[in-house]
Amino acid sequence: xxxxxxxxxxxxxxxxxxxxxxxxxxxxxxxxxxxxxxxxxxxxxxxxxxxxxxxxxxxxxxxxxxxxxxxxxxxxxxxxxxxxxxxxxxxxxxxxxxxxxxxxxxxxxxxxxxxxxxxxxxxxxxxxxxxxxxxxxxxxxxxxxxxxxxxxxxxxxxxxxxxxxxxxxxxxxxxxxxxxxxxxxxxxxxxxxxxxxxxxxxxxxxxxxxxxxxxxxxxxxxxxxxxxxxxxxxxxxxxxxxxxxxxxxxxxxxxxxxxxxxxxxxxxxxxxxxxxxxxxxxxxxxxxxxxxxxxxxxxxxxxxxxxxxxxxxxxxxxxxxxxxxxxxxxxxxxxxxxxxxxxxxxxxxxxxxxxxxxxxxxxxxxxxxxxxxxxxxx
Amino acid sequence: xxxxxxxxxxxxxxxxxxxxxxxxxxxxxxxxxxxxxxxxxxxxxxxxxxxxxxxxxxxxxxxxxxxxxxxxxxxxxxxxxxxxxxxxxxxxxxxxxxxxxxxxxxxxxxxxxxxxxxxxxxxxxxxxxxxxxxxxxxxxxxxxxxxxxxxxxxxxxxxxxxxxxxxxxxxxxxxxxxxxxxxxxxxxxxxxxxxxxxxxxxxxxxxxxxxxxxxxxxxxxxxxxxxxxxxxxxxxxxxxxxxxxxxxxxxxxxxxxxxxxxxxxxxxxxxxxxxxxxxxxxxxxxxxxxxxxxxxx
Numbered sequence: 001x002x003x004x005x006x007x008x009x010x011x012x013x014x015x016x017x018x019x020x021x022x023x024x025x026x027x028x029x030x031x032x033x034x035x036x037x038x039x040x041x042x043x044x045x046x047x048x049x050x051x052x053x054x055x056x057x058x059x060x061x062x063x064x065x066x067x068x069x070x071x072x073x074x075x076x077x078x079x080x081x082x083x084x085x086x087x088x089x090x091x092x093x094x095x096x097x098x099x100x101x102x103x104x105x106x107x108x109x110x111x112x113x114x115x116x117x118x119x120x121x122x123x124x125x126x127x128x129x130x131x132x133x134x135x136x137x138x139x140x141x142x143x144x145x146x147x148x149x150x151x152x153x154x155x156x157x158x159x160x161x162x163x164x165x166x167x168x169x170x171x172x173x174x175x176x177x178x179x180x181x182x183x184x185x186x187x188x189x190x191x192x193x194x195x196x197x198x199x200x201x202x203x204x205x206x207x208x209x210x211x212x213x214x215x216x217x218x219x220x221x222x223x224x225x226x227x228x229x230x231x232x233x234x235x236x237x238x239x240x241x242x243x244x245x246x247x248x249x250x251x252x253x254x255x256x257x258x259x260x261x262x263x264x265x266x267x268x269x270x271x272x273x274x275x276x277x278x279x280x281x282x283x284x285x286x287x288x289x290x291x292x293x294x295x296x297x298x299x300x301x302x303x304x305x306x307x308x309x310x311x312x313x314x315x316x317x318x319x320x321x322x323x324x325x326x327x328x329x330x331x332x333x334x335x336x337x338x339x340x341x342x343x344x345x346x347x348x349x350x351x352x353x354x355x356x357x358x359x360x361x362x363x364x365x366x367x368x369x370x371x372x373x374x375x376x377x378x
Numbered sequence: 379x380x381x382x383x384x385x386x387x388x389x390x391x392x393x394x395x396x397x398x399x400x401x402x403x404x405x406x407x408x409x410x411x412x413x414x415x416x417x418x419x420x421x422x423x424x425x426x427x428x429x430x431x432x433x434x435x436x437x438x439x440x441x442x443x444x445x446x447x448x449x450x451x452x453x454x455x456x457x458x459x460x461x462x463x464x465x466x467x468x469x470x471x472x473x474x475x476x477x478x479x480x481x482x483x484x485x486x487x488x489x490x491x492x493x494x495x496x497x498x499x500x501x502x503x504x505x506x507x508x509x510x511x512x513x514x515x516x517x518x519x520x521x522x523x524x525x526x527x528x529x530x531x532x533x534x535x536x537x538x539x540x541x542x543x544x545x546x547x548x549x550x551x552x553x554x555x556x557x558x559x560x561x562x563x564x565x566x567x568x569x570x571x572x573x574x575x576x577x578x579x580x581x582x583x584x585x586x587x588x589x590x591x592x593x594x595x596x597x598x599x600x601x602x603x604x605x606x607x608x609x610x611x612x613x614x615x616x617x618x619x620x621x622x623x624x625x626x627x628x629x630x631x632x633x634x635x636x637x638x639x640x641x642x643x644x645x646x647x648x649x650x651x652x653x654x655x656x657x658x659x660x661x662x663x664x665x666x667x668x669x670x671x672x673x674x675x
Contacts, residue, residue, distance in 0.1 A: 028489045135656045135657075137655050140596070141596055141599050145648040145649075148592075148648045152642060152645045153642070155641045160639060317484065317488045319480075319482070321481070322478075322480055324481075326476070329471075330474035333460050333467060333471035335464055
């Protein structure tokens, strides 16, 4: 029942987001119907469009896990962005090495790229974790600072060391032998979606079927009670950050290993930007539950992929989807929207009932001297 | 007036760099003293910058600054309704506002100004600086830090605000309208952040870009902690951050550029913030109920 209510709240938030988005579209001079039609039709009903939606969803599911696991442990890890950049950096470094060590131009290279990406991302996450546990630094501040620091470090590496000699705006592309297999020929969809869903399910298992996961959730709900029960909330905090770092690292490495046509990091990290923050939206819509995150990730993948079709066919700037995302998050922040909707509907029903009663009374009314205003009856 | 020397220009640069952070931090100190955390400062700065330019191009720079202020107030009201009145989580609406701003600013850049990345603010819309260099907004910010200190620590209303943040139950019992105090504090705080954004676009930088805030909302949050929730201490902290912010720009123009690449220099303000916040924790004392929605039993 609780889960159903929470699912309903996400639906209400989605509707509110789309509705207000439609109002903004209208006032900006676009047709909301055309915009939304192009968005959803192309991203869901078209084979290649849906493949694109899944390709967009893959990293978002993982960054959603990053935030969701953090919330389950009672913290706000919004560092998926920077950890994602470091994940991509790891893969880009291995790609660069692969041209000097041909043994890496193979699935071995894929594994090495993922491994290095995950390690770098986890180290970044660990900094925030240690700062929180040791110095009590609020992770919202530390992770944002680390996001920006990571951005510039990766840019530095891209510009000075990892650049492609043929096209200096990107890093060296991953050699064909190490790339992730494409699931639908001529589309953007690669095995990244399998990695994402797989890791999400793994996280579900970790959180609900292991002792460590139980301790993590308990510490998140009440650190004092957890400590009283003999658990160490600090251990859970560190684990939550590391799991989040691994997830974001997988996302970033996956984008380099599995995203045609570049298979690299582009200038200004433009192909990676905002995937971390979108993960927060995904986690919130998915109620911070790994299974919810999978579905919410696909939904946001549809929105993001649909946004480019919306831009091409209806002329609406891409960023419209981000506006809708923001409204959805704000709507989700309002506690009990479903409850409010239900109360509003109940009140309206009661009001119409009262009005009917008044109208009914004006014909066979006797007694207390109350006159419905304006009614003419004797 | 003769052209100012290099070091004077640097000092003015620091003054400009510290103004948005200082304004936002002063506002957030008020809000957090009342017990409410506003993570959406980043988004409010961006939206204040945007509406500031829109209004200034229509009716001049002062109207622009006012528009930024009012935008902040409106967003603050939204945040206050969700957190103080509806007892929602303090962090999530802020994330929503930030996401919304990240979408709305580039969207409007395209729709309103037909420019994909940035928009140069025309000179008639820019805030006139005193003697051409010192911004009246900067001086206002410094004055505000003193005024806010006075309000918080020397007036009855300041005591009301602080009591709400320390112990809302007791304040409620005494008859203080907790939600209203929190709402007022948040609205004022957010207005200052909106003003900070308008200052950035209309005064200091003279352009509106997609990423105009560049983390300053979060640096302001760090500054609130670093200054121990005291507006006067915020003055010193903001100057420190402004110093490193300006330094990173200046180093790029010197021979040091050969040694240290600019992308790494760009990390400087964020690294300094991180070290400052990490270094000072344990010696600062937050308001006891900050960030906790007040629910009556």
